[in-house]
Amino acid sequence: MQPVHDLGGLPIHDPVDRNEHPYTFLEKRIDAMMRLLYGPCALFKVDEMRRAIESLSPEEYEHLTYYQKWLKAMRALLLEKGVLQEGELEKRIDAVQARMEAERRDTTPLKPHIEGRK
16 A cells, blocks of 8 residues: 555646745744754754654645645654653643634724824
């Protein structure tokens, strides 16, 4: 049985869209994280990243976007290497979600930054 990422010789269901597209905020952020993790800290190498992506379940591999695969692989490698702990990561995600929800509920009008301006 072929691994899910090995598509050689298989018929294509949908043609590959080779057109350029503007990057989303999330894609830019994921790319920046990758540059930091590959750059000065070099927490992992390209081969480890490829292994982590190729280890995704067939369902994940088929349905995640390119950058979502990167994000899942980064998470797996950071946990695998002990840089992050599962509980710590979940706590941080919960804190960010709570902060975002509080910001959405906050209806306080913005105050001017300069005295006397409205």
